[in-house]
Amino acid sequence: MLARLFFVVVGLVAAGALGWHLADWPGATVGVALAAIGLQLIDLVSAARVLGWLRQSLEQDLSDPPRVMGAWREAADRMRRRMRQGNQKLDAAGAKLDSFLDAIQASPNGVMLLDAQGRIEWMNASACLHFDLDAEHDHLQHVANLVRDPLFADYLHAQMKAKPPAERAAAPSARPGPGNVVVAGSANAQGGGITLLRWTQAQSVLKVQLHPYGDGQRLLLSQDFTAMAKAESMQRDFVANVSHEIRTPLTVLAGFIETLQTLPLEDAERARYLDLMAKQADRQQALISDLLTLSKLEGRARPGTDERFEVQAMAAEYQEQAQALSEQVWAEGPPQQLSFEGGAGLHIVGSRSEWLSACTNLISNAIRYSGPGGRVNVSWTVLPDGQAEFAVSDNGPGIAPEHVARLSERFYRVDNSRSRESGGTGLGLAITRQVAQRHGGELLIQSTLGKGSRFALRVPAARARLVHDGQAKAA
Incomplete structure (x- = not known):
């Protein structure tokens, strides 16, 4: 600013001196006036160039400012640096957003964003697979129209009507009275989600949860529990099979023992019964041996x-x-x-x-x-x-x-x-x-x-x- 002031003062003094030399005081006055008008015109032209540069569309390159003089040159340089820094921040934020979206896309859990009306704003590949949807074709479609499941429809309706956690915490607690309706299990359903059976490609078990965020929006999370459900089913079947396999020879042995204890038997019959009991004992021993072997194999490095x-x-x-x-x-x-x-x-x-x-x-x-x-x-x-x-x-x-x-x-x-x-x-x-x-x-x-x-x-x-x-x- 001091350099600009010095340049203006020097210009006016020089114009006045030149006018004084040519026509005394009237010439000096005219010279100073013409110099002021010239400096103002230069300033207006510089301002017009800078404003025209700023009016360019965002698609054009704003990194090269116009050639202007005075304070407008410094202003254009500062604007250019600010815009460069802003573009760098935008590029960094865009890269982080792309990385975040790539991570969500790679997640085995389904992620779906719903607006306040329950329409699909975005979903990852796992959510498309879980619900047999298309991310592009089903965009802004109401999720209840695409996932036709009564349990899911009831859960979605209850969650869309529920207040956000902040509003529920701020609201005063009400005791059940004549005008209050208490729904059993609603809190558990809101916190723990629901389990759905899907047959899109093969029978699968999905755990679905809805979480509020933003201005009435909802985050729909889905997790494939098929492997865990199968493992639990296999575990139940395994326990049932073990119990059955062990109980069968024990029942036979108990029956033979009761026969030997209560009935008078000849030596040949007694020997035959003892032989059958030995076979059942051998079978039970082989079963326990195989169970121990399998358990050691699964638990050993x-x-x-x-x-x-x-x-x-x-x-x-x-x-x-x-x-x-x-x-x-x-x-x-x-x-x-x-x-x-x-x-x-x-x-x-x-x-x-x-x-x-x-x-x-x-x-x-x-x-x-x-x-x-x-x-x-x-x-x-x-x-x-x-x-x-x-x-x-x-x-x-x-x-x-x-x-x-x-x-x-x-x-x-x-x-x-x-x-x-x-x-x-x-x-x-x-x-x-x-x-x-x-x-x-x-x-x-x-x-x-x-x-x-x-x-x-x-x-x-x-x-x-x-x-x-x-x-x-x-x-």
Whole structure:
């Protein structure tokens, strides 16, 4: 400002001096007047340029201010810096908003924004999937018209009429009287939400909650509880199955004991009853043993890389057990044909006892269900991608396709009576699958009704080693 004042004073003095030189006092007066008018015109032109620059639309580049003089030049520079700082803040806020929206889009929980009338303002991909909606097509549509569920409609209506938490806290509490209506469970519904069953793609369980925010707006949150609901259902079924499996032999034992205590029996009958009781006790002992094995597998840390065993040494052990089991189960009728192949030089990194249990389970199932004279083939194979595969195939009756996917569930049986007669506990395949998963592998089941089945355990390449001349390398 001092420089501008100095420039104005110098200009007026110079104009007055020039006028004085030309025409004495009248010339000096005219010179000062003309100089003042000229400076004012320059100031007006600068102001017009700056105002024209500011009137430009936001889509145009305002970073280059006009060339003006005096105070307007400083004002334009300051405006340019302020606008640059404002644009930087807007860009930073936009980047944060985009990052926030990306995070919400990546969330497995559904997020939906509703206006004061219940219309959809925005929703993420999970909410679209949960309610089978389209974010673009269903924008500003009323959510009650899209989610046709009576429970959801009642919950939405109650929540849209409810006051925000701040207003409820500020409002005086009223005691129930003749003019008050108390709705049981409304507070719990507001705080805990509701549970919906959806069949958009497959049956799913959704937990839905509404929260007020802003000026009458609502935040709708949805969470997929399908896996948890299935886990709870499996847990209930597991407890029920365990109780049933344990109660059955106990009931038989109690009946035999009561018979032995109350009836005079001959030695042959007593021996037969004791033999039946021993079988029931063995069955209960096998069931408890499998339950303990499964519990240990689920609660134990995954096997490390410090334990390794040779496949052929383990194969000799389960081969001997398989021969004995086949001769015991099918003592009457033609003998079964058992073949064991592969495994030379193959080492597995992991727990030997777990793999022996898994392999034995598959072999014993094939022997029990193949019948007399059946064929059971056991093999170890190194696949082209380096994985190792243990496979057991038989020519038994096979399994219907609707049962194959559930065979590894606990206590799942295709034929309950036949499974119990064969001595199975219903946990063998569950244990086998758990062993495979603990080693990073998988259990594969292929079966054709009337032609036989094939059960395979895949071992990842990181846990398979081929040993040649004392040197180990990845399979």
